[in-house]
Amino acid sequence: MNIIVYIAGALFAVAALFAVVRIWRGPSILDRMVAADMLLSTLICVLGAEMVYNHHTRTLPVALVLAMFAFVGSVSVARFATKQKDAETNKTNEGTSPLDPSLDELAGGEK
Amino acid sequence: MTVDEWFELAASVCLLIGALLSLAAGVGLLRFPDALSRMHAATKPQIAGLAFILLAVGLDQRNWATVSTLFLVMLFQMLTAPVAAHMIGRAVYRTRHLRRELLLTDELADVVDRASHDLATDPANRPE
Numbered sequence: 001m002n003i004i005v006y007i008a009g010a011l012f013a014v015a016a017l018f019a020v021v022r023i024w025r026g027p028s029i030l031d032r033m034v035a036a037d038m039l040l041s042t043l044i045c046v047l048g049a050e051m052v053y054n055h056h057t058r059t060l061p062v063a064l065v066l067a068m069f070a071f072v073g074s075v076s077v078a079r080f081a082t083k084q085k086d087a088e089t090n091k092t093n094e095g096t097s098p099l100d101p102s103l104d105e106l107a108g109g110e111k
Numbered sequence: 112m113t114v115d116e117w118f119e120l121a122a123s124v125c126l127l128i129g130a131l132l133s134l135a136a137g138v139g140l141l142r143f144p145d146a147l148s149r150m151h152a153a154t155k156p157q158i159a160g161l162a163f164i165l166l167a168v169g170l171d172q173r174n175w176a177t178v179s180t181l182f183l184v185m186l187f188q189m190l191t192a193p194v195a196a197h198m199i200g201r202a203v204y205r206t207r208h209l210r211r212e213l214l215l216t217d218e219l220a221d222v223v224d225r226a227s228h229d230l231a232t233d234p235a236n237r238p239e
Contacts (some may be wrong), residue, residue, distance in 0.1 A: 008130035010222040015130075015156070018137030022149070028208045031146050037195060038140060040151035043135050044188075045156055048164035049126050052171045060168075060180050067161075067188040074195035078202035084148060 005053045012046050018097050033077045118170050125167035132160035145210040146203045150196060157192045161185065 031047035044066050047059045049095065112120075132155045139152020165181045187218070203209055204219065211217070 001119050001123050002115065004127055006163040008123075010124045011127075011130035011134045015137030018141045024138045028146065028206070028207070030203050030208055033148060034146060034149050034153045034199060035140050037199075038136050038156060041139060041153075041156040042136075044184075045129050045133055045164045048161075048168050049130070052126055052164075052167045057119055057168070057172060057180075060177065060184070064180060064184050066183045070188075070192065071191035071195035075198045078195075078198035079211050081140060081202045082205050111238050 005049065008049055009046075012042060012049065016042050016046075029077060029081055033074050037070065037074050040066065044070075118173065121169065122167040122170040125163045125170065129156070129160045129163035129167065131165065132156050136160070144213060146208045147200065148213070150199060150203070155194065158189065161188055 016039055019035045019039040023032045024040070026032055047063050047066075051057060051059055054071050115118050136155040138139050140149050140151070143149045143152055160183060165185055169181050
């Protein structure tokens with residue numbers, strides 16, 4: 001039991017480290033948000049693993065609230081990224097629709 | 112082995128599976144080429160990994176008060192994760208952070224073309 005929990009903890013740590021590396025490297029704000037979302041799910045999993053290891057349920061409400069409200073951040077960042085793109089479109093390319101497929105890349109993104 | 116030891120073993124196996132799914136998501140986030148494929152990797156611990164971890168907590172505690180709360184955690188995660196994934200995917204498509212050469216098919220492109228055409232030919236059709 002103990003050794004398996006230690007192995008699981010090490011795997012969680014490596015997964016969280018990879019997510020942080022992806023948040024660091026980007027390249028776009030959306031990649032960072034996907035990685036942050038995954039980091040938060042890993043955090044919920046770690047809370048659960050700690051509850052199993054120490055045989056208690058004190059952090060269960062924390063996991064519940066995280067599961068309920070974790071999506072708010074992703075949704076607002078996604079809205080922000082879309083709106084930023086629209087604003088840029090209206091500035092540089094007056095009169096065209098935001099759906100026009102011939103638009104330039106958002107700065108900092110990959111092709 | 113006693114019954115308690117069997118439950119403990121099952122709980123630790125579930126923990127290990129959950130941790131492996133988290134690791135798979137981490138490797139996928141690091142190695143996959145564009146935002147959409149990274150989203151595919153990142154959803155692993157959100158549903159499957161969390162399900163195994165919560166199963167481990169349930170096997171460890173074995174009382175209904177805990178299991179009902181675990182059920183709520185899983186329910187809210189299953190309700191909210193697709194909303195976040197939908198919004199992120201939509202933003203990725205609209206800001207073109209995807210690599211088109213990796214796509215096998217793009218069914219949304221036809222719809223966007225048609226919508227752009229409608230807007231261009233008749234501004235009165237503009238939705239809003």
